[in-house]
Amino acid sequence: MHVSELRGGNGPFVAGTFFDLGTVGYEQAEYALTVGVRAFERPGPVGSSATAVEEAEAITRAVVYRPADPTAFNGTVFVEWLNVSAGIEAAPLWMFTHRELIRSGAAWIGLSAQHVGIHGGASALEMMAGSSLVELDPERYGGLRHPGDRFSYDLFTRVGELARHGRGTILEDLPIERVLGMGESQSAFRLTTYVNDLDAEAGVFDGFLVHARGGTAAPLDDGQDPRALREGPVTPFRDGLRVPVLCVEAETDLITLGYQQARQDDAEHLVVWEIAGTAHADVYTFSAGILDDGLQPIEALARSWRPPRELFGATLHEAVNAGPQHFVMDAAVRALDGWVRSGDPARPPASPRLELAGYGFAVDELGNALGGIRTPHVDVPVSVLSGLGNGGNAIAFLAGSTVPFPPEQVRELYGTKASYLERFSASAAEAAAAGFLLDDELDEIVGIAAENVDL
DSSP: OEEEEOOSTTOOOOBSOOSOGGGGTEEEEEEEEEEEEEEEEOOSSTTSOOEEEEEEEEEEEEEEEEESSGGGOOSEEEEEEOBOTTSSOBOHHHHHHHHHHHHHTOEEEEEOOSHHHHHOOOOSSOOOTTOSHHHHOHHHHTTOBOOOGGGHHHHHHHHHHHHHHOTTSTTTTSOOOEEEEEEETHHHHHHHHHHHHTHHHHOOOSEEEEESOOSSOOOSSSOSOGGGTTOSOOOOOOSSOSSOEEEEEEHHHHHTSOGGGGOOOOBTTEEEEEETTOOSSOHIIIIITTTOOSOSOHHHHHHHTSOOSEETTEEOSSBOOOOSHHHHHHHHHHHHHHHHHHOGGGOOOOOOOBOEETTEEOBOTTSOBOBSBOOHHHHSOSEEEESSOOOSSTTGGGSOEEEEOOHHHHHHHHSSHHHHHHHHHHHHHHHHHTTSSOGGGHHHHHHHHHHHOOO
């Protein structure tokens, strides 16, 4: 592999956070990676060995974030398979979990694994035509070359190998101990295939965070129309996973994306979390997370958590979901890292499963889903939080909904603000004790609720 730093043009681009990493003690660099890669086919069932059938050269890019102070590095590098569902390279897992990654001192690599992100073409949502890297910044990215998505899996392996040593990148001087793969949504479909068909042979990653997958998995070839991502055979994770896999699912993922069809029990190296009151994409994805550097006053942070109905220039039928997925995802990355470090004694807690009813979820008397990971947002609610039931633009079906209770109902339920906050705080502490929220974030969670409750 040849590694060279990318320069010129408009600087590194990835749709994720947009605050200055220097303010939180991090630095970034971007690299072109020239590497020989292979395509595979799997002649047998899921879990059987995939066979290399073709070779090519790729010139892709990787964005790297790391603590500026080497002594702050915690030994873990996360490699995210960048998401291209909307035709633009996005880092949704960096977005959801960056507060914990920064707090813990982890490094992060965002990999351009797929053809459409670099060169453009059909995408799963077809929202942002003309937004590939080469189209956005030909001066900086015009030299990149991707031979096709059938080579994406080997690209992920090769960048995992790079992350192991950091040679030629700003990671090179760091004492790297663990490399964890991560992918969300469309990338989670592909990471499911990687875990099932390639990881046992590649043996590069120490664990995986698979977030918001559906019931199927991506093909090994690149013949599938990306708009048909949810079509195909139901694909659970294989038996006998090599390393820890933590799979986290929102309500939308079970019903809309069909994960309920692929549900399976936890196993030696598999833990699945299902979070009540959450959507595939939510207010943190669309607004709150973009500028959340951990330094904002609680009043400003709380304002960013107030769910809008306006999204990408359209008015949705309901406000987008304002559920607690970000805070649970912070707990998830800490749990996975601890599991990989310490083995079974640090295994993430088992999640209750969401309760299904017909084509949706069984709900309580206030309208929130039963079962799943419980948080104060659904157990001491001031709104119905759902991963379903929205419309108004092309992405609304993934945005879930927030339907506030009328003010008189909130007063009837809780009486005073002090009473509400007492119950909310107790519920948050219970979720943290169970391992699904972080003690570090309880003051923030309660503070946002205090600012935004209508009492």
